[in-house]
Amino acid sequence: xxxxxxxxxxxxxxxxxxxxxxxxxxxxxxxxxxxxxxxxxxxxxxxxxxxxxxxxxxxxxxxxxxxxxxxxxxxxxxxxxxxxxxxxxxxxxxxxxxxxxxxxxxxxxxxxxxxxxxxxxxxxxxxxxxxxxxxxxxxxxxxxxxxxxxxxxxxxxxxxxxxxxxxxxxxxxxxxxxxxxxxxxxxxxxxxxxxxxxxxxxxxxxxxxxxxxxxxxxxxxxxxxxxxxxxxxxxxxxxxxxxxxxxxxxxxxxxxxxxxxxxxxxxxxxxxxxxxxxxxxxxxxxxxxxxxxxxxxxxxxxxxxxxxxxxxxxxxxxxxxxxxxxxxxxxxxxxxx
Amino acid sequence: xxxxxxxxxxxxxxxxxxxxxxxxxxxxxxxxxxxxxxxxxxxxxxxxxxxxxxxxxxxxxxxxxxxxxxxxxxxxxxxxxxxxxxxxxxxxxxxxxxxxxxxxxxxxxxxxxxxxxxxxxxxxxxxxxxxxxxxxxxxxxxxxxxxxxxxxxxxxxxxxxxxxxxxxxxxxxxxxxxxxxxxxxxxxxxxxxxxxxxxxxxxxxxxxxxxxxxxxxxxxxxxxxxxxxxxxxxxxxxxxxxxxxxxxxxxxxxxxxxxxxxxxxxxxxxxxxxxxxxxxxxxxxxxxxxxxxxxxxxxxxxxxxxxxxxxxxxxxxxxxxxxxxxxxxxxxxxxxx
DNA sequence: GATGTTCTCTTGACCGGTACAGTACGCCTC
DNA sequence: GAGGCGTACTGTACCGGTCAAGAGAACATC
Numbered sequence: 001x002x003x004x005x006x007x008x009x010x011x012x013x014x015x016x017x018x019x020x021x022x023x024x025x026x027x028x029x030x031x032x033x034x035x036x037x038x039x040x041x042x043x044x045x046x047x048x049x050x051x052x053x054x055x056x057x058x059x060x061x062x063x064x065x066x067x068x069x070x071x072x073x074x075x076x077x078x079x080x081x082x083x084x085x086x087x088x089x090x091x092x093x094x095x096x097x098x099x100x101x102x103x104x105x106x107x108x109x110x111x112x113x114x115x116x117x118x119x120x121x122x123x124x125x126x127x128x129x130x131x132x133x134x135x136x137x138x139x140x141x142x143x144x145x146x147x148x149x150x151x152x153x154x155x156x157x158x159x160x161x162x163x164x165x166x167x168x169x170x171x172x173x174x175x176x177x178x179x180x181x182x183x184x185x186x187x188x189x190x191x192x193x194x195x196x197x198x199x200x201x202x203x204x205x206x207x208x209x210x211x212x213x214x215x216x217x218x219x220x221x222x223x224x225x226x227x228x229x230x231x232x233x234x235x236x237x238x239x240x241x242x243x244x245x246x247x248x249x250x251x252x253x254x255x256x257x258x259x260x261x262x263x264x265x266x267x268x269x270x271x272x273x274x275x276x277x278x279x280x281x282x283x284x285x286x287x288x289x290x291x292x293x294x295x296x297x298x299x300x301x302x303x304x305x306x307x308x309x310x311x312x313x314x315x316x317x318x319x320x321x322x323x324x325x326x327x328x329x330x331x332x333x334x335x336x337x
Numbered sequence: 338x339x340x341x342x343x344x345x346x347x348x349x350x351x352x353x354x355x356x357x358x359x360x361x362x363x364x365x366x367x368x369x370x371x372x373x374x375x376x377x378x379x380x381x382x383x384x385x386x387x388x389x390x391x392x393x394x395x396x397x398x399x400x401x402x403x404x405x406x407x408x409x410x411x412x413x414x415x416x417x418x419x420x421x422x423x424x425x426x427x428x429x430x431x432x433x434x435x436x437x438x439x440x441x442x443x444x445x446x447x448x449x450x451x452x453x454x455x456x457x458x459x460x461x462x463x464x465x466x467x468x469x470x471x472x473x474x475x476x477x478x479x480x481x482x483x484x485x486x487x488x489x490x491x492x493x494x495x496x497x498x499x500x501x502x503x504x505x506x507x508x509x510x511x512x513x514x515x516x517x518x519x520x521x522x523x524x525x526x527x528x529x530x531x532x533x534x535x536x537x538x539x540x541x542x543x544x545x546x547x548x549x550x551x552x553x554x555x556x557x558x559x560x561x562x563x564x565x566x567x568x569x570x571x572x573x574x575x576x577x578x579x580x581x582x583x584x585x586x587x588x589x590x591x592x593x594x595x596x597x598x599x600x601x602x603x604x605x606x607x608x609x610x611x612x613x614x615x616x617x618x619x620x621x622x623x624x625x626x627x628x629x630x631x632x633x634x635x636x637x638x639x640x641x642x643x644x645x646x647x648x649x650x651x652x653x654x655x656x657x658x659x660x661x662x663x664x665x666x667x668x669x670x671x672x673x674x
Numbered sequence: 675g676a677t678g679t680t681c682t683c684t685t686g687a688c689c690g691g692t693a694c695a696g697t698a699c700g701c702c703t704c
Numbered sequence: 705g706a707g708g709c710g711t712a713c714t715g716t717a718c719c720g721g722t723c724a725a726g727a728g729a730a731c732a733t734c
Binding site: 046048049051052053054056057060062063064066072073074075076077078080083084086087088090091093094095096097098099100101102103104109110111113115116117118136139140258280284286 | 383385386388389390391393394397399400401403409410411412413414415417420421423424425427428430431432433434435436437438439440441446447448450452453454455473476477595617621623
Binding site: 340342343344354355358359362363387388390391392393394395396397 | 691
């Protein structure tokens with residue numbers, strides 16, 4: 001059986017191909033009656049609808065937005081926060097009639113998704129700004145929105161108030177009376193600045209410096225929960241261990257709590273722990289985690305909003321979403337010792 | 338500035354457009370010397386590479402595979418197991434030079450991704466086999482692979498030995514000496530049979546029936562952890578409560594453990610709990626969860642393998658991956674009471 | 675009754691590539 | 705030196721749509 005195209009339907013009905021195209025894509029351009037007949041004929045011939053690839057070429061839009069993530073996606077998905085972000089992005093896109101295409105990083109592979117996959121715009125989620133993939137995207141002149149990290153000139157931005165949130169976390173410990181405070185965070189390599197890690201560090205330091213407290217910092221390369229656990233151990237397994245710890249994320253906080261417990265310390269009695277992100281697990285963990293809440297779904301929606309504006313030729317305002325402290329049961333006043 | 342196409346490069350170098358195309362897509366078709374010159378000219382003109390949309394139309398392949406998930410993606414992503422599956426799919430695809438496009442379900446939306454998005458094949462992950470989206474995909478004649486659920490004739494399948502794994506879980510409790518056994522599982526609506534839920538139920542029943550044990554079943558609509566928690570509560574908050582429980586998933590098991598603890602029951606001393614999936618959280622939870630292990634990354638790879646075979650015109654064998662029991666600390670012999 | 679207007683449908687060009695069947699030429703073979 | 709063959713490049717016909725401008729008829733306007 002020959003392939004069914006607009007032309008075969010047109011021949012069948014006795015109209016021009018363009019009219020058939022309009023029947024599908026611009027119903028207001030023809031009479032309702034004729035449209036009915038065309039759709040009937042199309043159905044009869046087994047036509048499914050305009051071919052997406054052909055339409056993409058003709059229209060200059062593919063109807064899907066890319067998401068670039070550095071490293072393997074496994075890492076990204078295993079984190080509750082990124083998973084929630086992805087979900088909200090995808091949901092927001094679909095209400096606008098677009099799909100989400102995941103662009104794997106091209107590291108050590110001949111296939112360069114950023115060059116070879118058809119998309120109308122790209123969200124940069126956890127990306128090294130110096131990555132060659134971003135360079136490809138720039139050459140393609142694709143609209144880009146950077147989430148949670150500073151991109152380059154010409155790249156729109158959506159992020160959260162990491163610094164302010166971190167400040168709240170540290171101030172919370174200070175207000176409770178803690179003075180020996182530890183920080184368990186992600187190592188920020190100088191060349192590939194992890195924006196949230198840097199900003200959160202600044203926020204903690206803001207608050208601690210204002211109170212004249214000198215924190216003990218342990219930082220780890222990205223590989224929670226194992227690495228965070230080890231880092232936390234090294235922080236806690238010493239005589240002058242902190243009474244309170246602020247952590248880069250909830251995942252880091254959970255690792256820290258496990259490390260504390262393995263040393264026989266109870267949270268929060270012996271150690272107060274503050275997370276960051278307020279992931280779905282934070283409320284139901286034991287003890288329920290005091291953490292900094294960020295609006296992940298709103299972040300996804302804002303990113304989609306921004307990319308849509310760019311695709312329409314407008315220039316979106318940079319977005320910075322608020323963070324708030326959520327006090328649960330993993331923090332309390334230090335016991336005098 | 339005019340758009341750079343193969344033609345403009347061809348004019349510049351003084352060769353035919355086809356030769357330029359070959360320089361990019363089939364390097365063996367021209368001399369290395371000329372190819373160099375063409376690439377240099379392309380670079381100079383700011384050419385990025387063959388336009389993906391045009392190439393997709395001409396070649397008849399888009400280079401991306403769709404993933405259809407029923408319901409909002411939020412649900413899918415929040416589950417550690419599906420997230421891991423997605424990650425492995427995406428990684429496996431990228432090594433084959435393909436990207437993954439997420440196709441949101443069309444429920445209550447005018448936009449039908451299954452009809453309008455350009456993909457070369459589709460993975461059906463957690464899909465109602467009767468969904469209209471699948472009907473669209475069938476009309477488009479796209480290769481399809483169903484994961485974890487029975488599709489229809491013509492749809493390849495990849496799943497795990499749910500039934501066998503469930504049997505192992507139940508036999509484990511029986512071997513430990515449990516005789517009052519509960520089941521906390523997902524409700525399977527008759528019309529949209531959830532394949533894993535049904536198969537696992539069969540597996541539990543296989544083992545329990547063979548031992549002459551009549552389980553107490555509580556099933557819940559899909560909305561863990563809250564619904565699973567409530568279901569588990571109703572199971573445990575009675576005088577003749579079970580001493581051991583098998584659960585649909587690790588998430589259900591965690592909910593069950595929380596429910597038990599809220600009633601003052603200790604796991605495993607007062608209640609043994611077995612999960613399913615062996616998600617990343619199972620080993621590090623407290624207590625570490627006895628559960629049924631399934632090879633999620635292998636499942637992703639197998640699905641990609643199958644879709645690739647279909648795209649090559651071959652017919653893949655149905656795949657069934659093994660499951661194994663992983664005994665940790667959430668189960669023990671029942672205390673006589 | 676000449677002059678808009680609106681509604682419907684058609685015409686022709688174009689989107690930016692790739693497939694396939696040549697053609698031209700150099701080299702080897704006997 | 706005719707025939708055969710491999711290499712390097714070209715010509716033409718698609719792939720299956722959409723856009724923008726135009727043509728013809730029906731209806732309204734003055």
